[in-house]
Amino acid sequence: xxxxxxxxxxxxILAVIVIIVLGVGIALLPPVRSRLSTQYELLRTRIVxxxxxxxxxVFEPSEPxxxxxxxxxxxxxxxxxxxxxxxxxxTPKAGPTVKPTVTTTPVPDTAILxxxxxxxxxxxxxxxxxxxxxxxxxxxxWGGDRDDIAKVVKPGSPNLNLEFIERGLPDKNVMPxxxxxxxxxxTTEYRALSRYGGxxxxxxxxxxxxxxxxxxxxxYERDYTGKIxxxxxxLFTTGYDDxxxxxxxxxxxxxxxxxxxxxxDEYQDGWRSFNYLFMVVYPADRETEVLNxxxxxxxxxxxxxxxxxxxxxxxxxxKGNDLFFVYFNKGxxxxxxxxxxxxxxxxxxxxxxxxxxDTAKGNRPFRMMWYQTGPYFAYYYSARYQDVIDxxxxxLTKTISKPTLEESLLWRGRAYSMIGDTNAAVADYRAxxxxxxxxxxxxxxxxxxxxxx
Numbered sequence: 001x002x003x004x005x006x007x008x009x010x011x012x013i014l015a016v017i018v019i020i021v022l023g024v025g026i027a028l029l030p031p032v033r034s035r036l037s038t039q040y041e042l043l044r045t046r047i048v049x050x051x052x053x054x055x056x057x058v059f060e061p062s063e064p065x066x067x068x069x070x071x072x073x074x075x076x077x078x079x080x081x082x083x084x085x086x087x088x089x090x091t092p093k094a095g096p097t098v099k100p101t102v103t104t105t106p107v108p109d110t111a112i113l114x115x116x117x118x119x120x121x122x123x124x125x126x127x128x129x130x131x132x133x134x135x136x137x138x139x140x141x142w143g144g145d146r147d148d149i150a151k152v153v154k155p156g157s158p159n160l161n162l163e164f165i166e167r168g169l170p171d172k173n174v175m176p177x178x179x180x181x182x183x184x185x186x187t188t189e190y191r192a193l194s195r196y197g198g199x200x201x202x203x204x205x206x207x208x209x210x211x212x213x214x215x216x217x218x219x220y221e222r223d224y225t226g227k228i229x230x231x232x233x234x235l236f237t238t239g240y241d242d243x244x245x246x247x248x249x250x251x252x253x254x255x256x257x258x259x260x261x262x263x264x265d266e267y268q269d270g271w272r273s274f275n276y277l278f279m280v281v282y283p284a285d286r287e288t289e290v291l292n293x294x295x296x297x298x299x300x301x302x303x304x305x306x307x308x309x310x311x312x313x314x315x316x317x318x319k320g321n322d323l324f325f326v327y328f329n330k331g332x333x334x335x336x337x338x339x340x341x342x343x344x345x346x347x348x349x350x351x352x353x354x355x356x357x358d359t360a361k362g363n364r365p366f367r368m369m370w371y372q373t374g375p376y377f378a379y380y381y382s383a384r385y386q387d388v389i390d391x392x393x394x395x396l397t398k399t400i401s402k403p404t405l406e407e408s409l410l411w412r413g414r415a416y417s418m419i420g421d422t423n424a425a426v427a428d429y430r431a432x433x434x435x436x437x438x439x440x441x442x443x444x445x446x447x448x449x450x451x452x453x
Contacts, residue, residue: 110243177194335377
């Protein structure tokens with residue numbers, strides 16, 4: 001009897017070992033491993049956020065020194081932004097000069113573009129940008145897919161031992177200029193541009209003429225605790241219907257997300273969060289048509305000036321939590337216009353509003369600095385280096401479960417460099433390259449120090 005028990009015990013142990021080996025083998029399969037990685041990150045994030053709620057983190061700017069600001073702004077005008085952005089331009093190649101006048105040609109009450117190929121972001125991590133750009137390109141007949149775009153705009157870690165999806169997992173966001181540059185550099189038959197300060201009449205005019213648009217907007221949903229949460233989102237807009245009172249959109253995040261109606265008021269409220277930024281993708285041989293439709297928005301300086309005027313107007317019309325976004329937009333427009341000292345003051349006011357956020361209406365929009373980096377430009381070029389460092393620290397250590405925002409790492413590194421902490425600067429540049437392999441601004445920053453990436 002004992003002998004039989006020993007045999008049964010050995011078979012049981014062997015069966016357990018076989019099950020464990022099979023389980024490990026299955027877990028190592030790329031699709032399964034990718035899904036497990038995602039679930040692990042979600043669980044880890046929830047635990048971190050439970051003990052350190054990110055919406056409670058508040059950045060407090062310092063008091064600016066006017067004399068230091070004056071010196072810094074003079075330096076900034078010499079350096080400009082050429083050393084802070086990729087070599088590629090986000091502006092279409094030479095096209096006709098457009099007289100900055102607003103067209104008064106009426107548009108129809110309804111325009112819904114046909115043959116839209118819906119692409120979702122499901123099964124991937126932070127794929128809103130690649131999914132929306134894929135839809136925009138496929139509308140014109142492009143044959144690629146969302147992974148083709150992601151491999152360029154969010155290549156992730158340089159660790160080649162990881163699967164592509166795992167390498168790109170830490171990269172939380174793709175900036176608008178990265179999407180525009182993908183079209184203008186990686187394709188020859190298509191072009192793209194982005195502008196701030198758009199309005200709904202302009203979007204309707206473009207759509208009625210056959211050109212869908214991508215906007216970047218704020219998005220509200222309930223988090224796992226039941227509170228209203230804010231996050232950034234791209235939205236492919238392919239039609240409008242005045243009778244129904246909204247735009248027809250393709251939402252890569254929602255299920256279902258095809259041909260949804262976004263009411264005009266809700267659409268504009270979310271769009272405000274990103275200074276009314278829009279992108280247009282179009283065939284290269286139709287560039288003249290697009291620029292004529294844009295009218296004065298063809299001129300980036302005019303568009304930024306117009307966005308600034310919109311922000312100043314909204315400061316007199318809005319109140320409460322909305323003021324955070326409006327002051328932020330004011331600063332963003334002033335950064336584009338190289339008005340760094342004024343922009344820094346606008347951002348100070350935005351963060352002051354952020355500290356007074358009415359949390360009864362929802363969590364603070366703690367992800368804001370994941371998507372927009374204007375405050376770093378403003379504070380850096382106003383010689384407020386400690387503010388750059390403090391803002392980056394708040395963003396990297398209190399609003400995100402892991403410090404994986406390459407833009408925040410880059411700017412903190414630049415600020416460290418300016419105060420003489422070269423070792424900390426180099427560490428941040430290298431950390432940025434672990435999030436986004438071969439990212440040009442970080443590569444350039446290291447080269448400026450005589451170092452190789």
